[in-house]
Every structure is written in structure tokens, then in C-alpha cells.
Amino acid sequence: MNALLPRPRSSPAPGAVHVPGWLDLDRQRELVAACREWARGPVPMRHTRLPRGGVMSVQTVCVGWHWRPYAYSRTAPDVNGARVAAFPSWLAELGRAAVADAYQDPAAGASYAPDTALVNFYDGAAAMGMHQDKDERANAPVVSLSIGDTCVFRFGNPDTRTRPYTDVLLESGDLFVFGGPSRYAYHGVPKVHPGTADPATGLTAGRLNLTLRTTGLPG
Numbered sequence: 001m002n003a004l005l006p007r008p009r010s011s012p013a014p015g016a017v018h019v020p021g022w023l024d025l026d027r028q029r030e031l032v033a034a035c036r037e038w039a040r041g042p043v044p045m046r047h048t049r050l051p052r053g054g055v056m057s058v059q060t061v062c063v064g065w066h067w068r069p070y071a072y073s074r075t076a077p078d079v080n081g082a083r084v085a086a087f088p089s090w091l092a093e094l095g096r097a098a099v100a101d102a103y104q105d106p107a108a109g110a111s112y113a114p115d116t117a118l119v120n121f122y123d124g125a126a127a128m129g130m131h132q133d134k135d136e137r138a139n140a141p142v143v144s145l146s147i148g149d150t151c152v153f154r155f156g157n158p159d160t161r162t163r164p165y166t167d168v169l170l171e172s173g174d175l176f177v178f179g180g181p182s183r184y185a186y187h188g189v190p191k192v193h194p195g196t197a198d199p200a201t202g203l204t205a206g207r208l209n210l211t212l213r214t215t216g217l218p219g
Contacts, residue, residue, distance in 0.1 A: 012155050012166035015141070015180030017102040022175035025200055027094075028147050031210065032202040034091075035119050038063055043076040043084045045121065057126040063087050064116035065215050070135050072116065072215050087115050095212040098143045102177035112140060114212040122151065122207040124194030130154065130161040130186045138216030141179025146170040148197040149207040156186040172198055 007020035023031070038061045039045035045061040050069055064087030065072040066079075075083050092114055100109025120128070133142055153176065156165035165186070170176060178185060192207050 015182040023173040128189040140214035143212040
């Protein structure tokens, strides 16, 4: 978190790439404004309730498809029954640019076709346990964008929630892409560092994480 020290891109696992500072301030502000609009509805941001009765500490709003454990739908039967906001073409273009840059492969970017985004908001006390993103029917990479407070992102392996894993500091503007052999790697956020957000992003506290995915679902 020292701005004087360079943060080189890295690959903590095959198919997983961390690109520090990928989003400039203007794009971060645009994304914060868009997330605020989505958070108001038509399906508002909420704490997702898990099947066994637990409630996630992060708050989530969905775009394109509504996610609930462990399925996608166009409407949100677990919230208010409304249809979720449409997935905008500009966000798909951003996802394609992210994949092309992360993998340094224009063809990989051109073929990327995300159709949903999960937007998670972490306050200073929120965390995310180790889990796999496996409710999609497509094996396309997941694109993760971070804005606001720095977090510890724990990136593991496809076989177990435990070690081996790598802890990566994700700062505001960072890009993380995981696909290929790491598409179903367990990952989580054990800690957020409150007070590290740059107010210039338009987010004065907390962390926004946008994850773009390809559901593989028809329609």
C-alpha cells in the first residue's frame, strides 16, 4: 500500500493474473456511479441469505442475471421478484479489454462474452469465505475489479479450501482475472483494510468488487 513502491503484475497460479492499477481514476469514478445506480434497483443491493439460514456479511447487487445460492435467474425471487438491471454493452467491452490485457492475448479478449456481473460491497468488517465460482455453465474466465479499500484476496487451488494458497493485496483500481486451470480455484477475502480508500474514486469508505462472468445460460 506504499504508492512509492512499484507493484508489478503477477500470476499466483496458472491462468490467474493480477494487474495492479489497471483502472484509472476516471474509470473508477464511472464504475462507482454505475454501482450506486444498480444498488438502488430494480433489485436493490442486499445481504444474501444462504440456504442454511446464514447471511453474508457483504452486500450484493446483480446485473444481467440475478445470482442466489446456487443458481442464476432473470428475476430475483429471494428479494422482490423484479427483473434485474440489464448487462450493459460498455461493461462487456471493459471485460474483453481486461482479459486481453491480463493474458496479453487480443484473441482471448475478443472471444470473451460476459453476460452478468456480481457487485459486492465490503464495509470494514465484511469478509468472504473460501469458495468456488461454479454456478456458471461456461468455463470462461472471471474478471474481478476492485475499487476503494485495499483487501487481502486469498487465491487457492481447485481441490481444497486450505493450502496451498497465495494472499494478494488488491488495491483500488486493480484487476484480477482467473481462468483456465485456475477457473475453479477456491478464493476469498479474509480481511479488508478500512481507511485505505481514495476519496477521489467517489467511494470514501469500503470496498467495491465487480466480478464479470459468462453464465452460459440461454437468453
